[in-house]
Amino acid sequence: HHIIVCGYGRNGMQAAERLKAYKRPFVVIERDKEVIERFEEDVLFIEGDANDDDVLLEAGIERAQYLIATLPDDAANLFVVLSARQMKKNLFIISRASLVNSQKKLFLAGANKVIMPDKIGGDHMASLVVMPDLITFMDKLSLEGENTTNLEEVAIEDFSNQIDCNSLRDLDLRRKTGCTIIGYISPNGEYIINPEADMKLQPKSKVIVLGRPEQIKKLNKMFHIE
Amino acid sequence: HHIIVCGYGRNGMQAAERLKAYKRPFVVIERDKEVIERFEEDVLFIEGDANDDDVLLEAGIERAQYLIATLPDDAANLFVVLSARQMKKNLFIISRASLVNSQKKLFLAGANKVIMPDKIGGDHMASLVVMPDLITFMDKLSLEGENTTNLEEVAIEDFSNQIDCNSLRDLDLRRKTGCTIIGYISPNGEYIINPEADMKLQPKSKVIVLGRPEQIKKLNKMFHIE
Ligand SMILES: [Ca+2]
Ligand SMILES: [Ca+2]
Numbered sequence: 001h002h003i004i005v006c007g008y009g010r011n012g013m014q015a016a017e018r019l020k021a022y023k024r025p026f027v028v029i030e031r032d033k034e035v036i037e038r039f040e041e042d043v044l045f046i047e048g049d050a051n052d053d054d055v056l057l058e059a060g061i062e063r064a065q066y067l068i069a070t071l072p073d074d075a076a077n078l079f080v081v082l083s084a085r086q087m088k089k090n091l092f093i094i095s096r097a098s099l100v101n102s103q104k105k106l107f108l109a110g111a112n113k114v115i116m117p118d119k120i121g122g123d124h125m126a127s128l129v130v131m132p133d134l135i136t137f138m139d140k141l142s143l144e145g146e147n148t149t150n151l152e153e154v155a156i157e158d159f160s161n162q163i164d165c166n167s168l169r170d171l172d173l174r175r176k177t178g179c180t181i182i183g184y185i186s187p188n189g190e191y192i193i194n195p196e197a198d199m200k201l202q203p204k205s206k207v208i209v210l211g212r213p214e215q216i217k218k219l220n221k222m223f224h225i226e
Numbered sequence: 227h228h229i230i231v232c233g234y235g236r237n238g239m240q241a242a243e244r245l246k247a248y249k250r251p252f253v254v255i256e257r258d259k260e261v262i263e264r265f266e267e268d269v270l271f272i273e274g275d276a277n278d279d280d281v282l283l284e285a286g287i288e289r290a291q292y293l294i295a296t297l298p299d300d301a302a303n304l305f306v307v308l309s310a311r312q313m314k315k316n317l318f319i320i321s322r323a324s325l326v327n328s329q330k331k332l333f334l335a336g337a338n339k340v341i342m343p344d345k346i347g348g349d350h351m352a353s354l355v356v357m358p359d360l361i362t363f364m365d366k367l368s369l370e371g372e373n374t375t376n377l378e379e380v381a382i383e384d385f386s387n388q389i390d391c392n393s394l395r396d397l398d399l400r401r402k403t404g405c406t407i408i409g410y411i412s413p414n415g416e417y418i419i420n421p422e423a424d425m426k427l428q429p430k431s432k433v434i435v436l437g438r439p440e441q442i443k444k445l446n447k448m449f450h451i452e
Binding site: 003009010011012013014015016017018019022024066068070092094096098099113115116117118119120121122123124125126127128129130131133134135136137138140141143144150151153178179180182183185191193194196206208210211212215 | 362
């Protein structure tokens, strides 16, 4: 159930760092020997070209859960995505793209998500001009870190195993923990933003909770989450 | 009070599109004649090199409020940032950077914000693996669009001009509009995430409000915002 990262450029390196911080098992396919020599104490590498099926096999694609294609060239990512999809149907594939036109092709080839760093970067720069306070607020929301996180995703079962709750109101999270419920994910994956207090809680649904770190900690402790 | 965008590559193009969508006045400095010819019907260009002080003057740097440096080369952005800062003290400068090491230098040269697209992209890719639901939720939050926005930043004066309010509780926004207050920005720019109901409302402070589009609309209408 590991993750295969293709390419150890700036994109791949950042993705790998993040995966490492979360203690998720991953392997990086990289063809540049010098890059491998420089980082091999920190990262598990497979030397070779991600375009080569044998290299994907060596990286354990048959057991992998995710593949992240971060090659600098869209055509190379397309090749990897298509190969990987053919080799494994139930693999979650995330690809980088430079050109807008590549996005559709990557989806056709089998990518589940396509990320365009230049587009995200350009959006971010303009947003700093047109809505600086909102962007700064969003940037301050930390998704990670045991003692800094502001958002937590909680399965309804974590609540319903311990208290009687039919609706969000019954949970009464605000009074108990200070946390605010800002989203609801239904069992079929529909996202509801800012749900009403009388929203019915279905089995297998989830809620997204906002709080300051100490409030999130209280929540996690109270309901024995994680 | 216009914005100067340096470079019309993928980054600059996306930033320009966003600025245009918000009807913000901007001019793009670009040295590639072919690029200018292709897009000059949509965008106001100054032909020339952003590294040239005369070109920055021609782009109206003396009257500009923001400069966005999106050149593909960190050294070129550094040069632009340093020049622009020397020409105008109270200019808000946002620069792109490729290498982590450039970030500090860009700040030293006078940048107010530095954006690293590859880093943001890599983070995003890894987050799709480690916290897919939270990332999807954040991505679904729309900051823009008259009929799609989920977040609104409201000056306290917009409320206090119309109702008596000393604390968030007095505003009673949830009952009146369905919206939830998820942040507070103090007059000196401190951000408080998930503020308490008894938080005192100081003059010149702002709140960040979350809601579904129809709730945000109701809020804007009720308090005559914008
Ligand atoms: Ca968690
Ligand atoms: Ca607004």
